[in-house]
Amino acid sequence: MITTDRMAAVDANAAALGVPRKQLMESSGNAVAREVRAVADPGATVALVCGRGNNGGDALVAARFLAEYETPVKLLGRPETIRTDIARENWAALGNAAIPAATVTDSRDFDLTGPEGAAGDDPDVIVDAMLGSGISGDLREPERTAAAAINASDATVIAVDVPSGIDADTGEPTGNGDGDADTASGPVAVDADRVVTFHDEKPGLTALDAAVTVADIGIPAAAERFTGPGDLLGLDRDPDSHKGENGEVLVVGGGPYTGAPTLSALAALRAGADLVRVACPESVASEVQGFSPNLIVRALPGDRVGPSHAERVASLAAGTDTVVLGPGLGDGDGTREFVREFLTTYEGRAVVDADALRVVPEVDTDADLICTPHQGELVGMGGETADDPDERSELVREFAADLDHTLLVKGAVDVIADGDETRLNRTGNPGMTVGGTGDVLAGAVGALAAVTDPFRAAAVGAYAVGRAGDAAADANGAGLVATDLPDRLPEAMRNE
Numbered sequence: 001m002i003t004t005d006r007m008a009a010v011d012a013n014a015a016a017l018g019v020p021r022k023q024l025m026e027s028s029g030n031a032v033a034r035e036v037r038a039v040a041d042p043g044a045t046v047a048l049v050c051g052r053g054n055n056g057g058d059a060l061v062a063a064r065f066l067a068e069y070e071t072p073v074k075l076l077g078r079p080e081t082i083r084t085d086i087a088r089e090n091w092a093a094l095g096n097a098a099i100p101a102a103t104v105t106d107s108r109d110f111d112l113t114g115p116e117g118a119a120g121d122d123p124d125v126i127v128d129a130m131l132g133s134g135i136s137g138d139l140r141e142p143e144r145t146a147a148a149a150i151n152a153s154d155a156t157v158i159a160v161d162v163p164s165g166i167d168a169d170t171g172e173p174t175g176n177g178d179g180d181a182d183t184a185s186g187p188v189a190v191d192a193d194r195v196v197t198f199h200d201e202k203p204g205l206t207a208l209d210a211a212v213t214v215a216d217i218g219i220p221a222a223a224e225r226f227t228g229p230g231d232l233l234g235l236d237r238d239p240d241s242h243k244g245e246n247g248e249v250l251v252v253g254g255g256p257y258t259g260a261p262t263l264s265a266l267a268a269l270r271a272g273a274d275l276v277r278v279a280c281p282e283s284v285a286s287e288v289q290g291f292s293p294n295l296i297v298r299a300l301p302g303d304r305v306g307p308s309h310a311e312r313v314a315s316l317a318a319g320t321d322t323v324v325l326g327p328g329l330g331d332g333d334g335t336r337e338f339v340r341e342f343l344t345t346y347e348g349r350a351v352v353d354a355d356a357l358r359v360v361p362e363v364d365t366d367a368d369l370i371c372t373p374h375q376g377e378l379v380g381m382g383g384e385t386a387d388d389p390d391e392r393s394e395l396v397r398e399f400a401a402d403l404d405h406t407l408l409v410k411g412a413v414d415v416i417a418d419g420d421e422t423r424l425n426r427t428g429n430p431g432m433t434v435g436g437t438g439d440v441l442a443g444a445v446g447a448l449a450a451v452t453d454p455f456r457a458a459a460v461g462a463y464a465v466g467r468a469g470d471a472a473a474d475a476n477g478a479g480l481v482a483t484d485l486p487d488r489l490p491e492a493m494r495n496e
């Protein structure tokens, strides 16, 4: 089962792996043609009703695979307004090959018979390729009239990907019926007999009264299993957002170290957080502040974070979206006691790293944690590891389920898991074993967890920090240091 958003991500990841969308479209069109052959004998009339997006493109491809049928193609709109290059190329290919195709620009001209107004028989099959996953709101004209005509016909209706007008995630109509003042009369959607959808089932299709076929279109398993540029889709800032709406992060750390909390905080800012506060012992507060005027520092009395600070940190945490717990805290008894006490009452989201990790298995917490251990720390928490990535990811998934938290286990290949899902990340390089890169990762994940779910925050954080590290290695070779990474995060988070 896959949602529309995740499908778009996987599609982009496939393209990054060298399987571009046009190739997938060829497979989709072929699958549509197979579905036609399953319901109609050669010589039958198969009307292909095509929108101007890639859903329509799938049917334009299908027309080339259906030479043994009568295939009137109806393009809804002018060819110049076809929205994607790959759909336009497939439209041109039909014209070049003299496969009959007509355009419908006025809904009053829509009929389901032969091309260019030539009187033909009513079709035996209608392929609904008007709109797929790119739809929003009520069907507009001429799609709305076409949907009504399709529903009034006796032909077998095969929907491409999803019936036009239906939300593939919910199975409900995409509109509420008031999208077009002239024709408003409740939502309109194609009532399909069959649906040929691609790659995986869609949650909204199961509820429909239609036979659903899932066609393999050649998306490599790696496009889903590994993070890729598609994982970054949809994380862009809302242009109308206000200060604080893109995340407020509290980093709790420092004492024996000053660099670690600073690296986390700077990474959180570069990963998109609006406000980052650092709660650290007063002994290091001015040093942390001295690293950057972009940070807001909250000094805690003394030179180590201890149980007496739990209340103050809890009140700071209450005003933020996420907490990053651990960078440079050290492993004193009082520090562990602090982490235990804080997590007992905290109910929000936190990234837990470094010395704070050991406390997680022993504490009863309502917080939603993202733990970022390396393999050694994972074992210290009671988890198991293995050399084989498949075996390792299953062990991590099971341990995440036991803990009821999200895990990001760092390694040459990172494993991200919650109880349900696992993902692997292979960005990054051996130069990143240098000190401080883990602090950068924890901060980046903290910022991302303020704007997306924990699993995705961990996966995207690992991907982006690895990518930043790869750019830093290109520039600095074996001389890569952790301070090279935060400033490279914005570029690394660009979806390309």
Ligand SMILES: NC(=O)C1=CN([C@@H]2O[C@H](COP(=O)(O)OP(=O)(O)OC[C@H]3O[C@@H](n4cnc5c(N)ncnc54)[C@H](O)[C@@H]3O)[C@@H](O)[C@H]2O)[C@H](O)CC1
Residues within 6 Å of the ligand: 007, 011, 021, 024, 025, 026, 028, 051, 052, 053, 054, 055, 056, 057, 058, 083, 084, 130, 131, 132, 133, 134, 135, 136, 137, 138, 139, 140, 141, 143, 160, 161, 162, 198, 199
């Ligand atoms: N990996 C895959 O799953 C693949 C899927 N393919 C097919 O591509 C479509 C999605 O294509 P896309 O171009 O993104 O969107 P649509 O064709 O669904 O819509 C295009 C276009 O329509 C306009 N529009 C939006 N809402 C409405 C509306 N309510 N009324 C009228 N017009 C509307 C809007 O401008 C959109 O841009 C997917 O479903 C598959 O069929 C590919 O084959 C590749 C692999």
Ligand SMILES: [K+]
Residues within 6 Å of the ligand: 055, 128, 129, 130, 131, 132, 159, 160, 161, 162, 163, 164
């Ligand atoms: K469709």
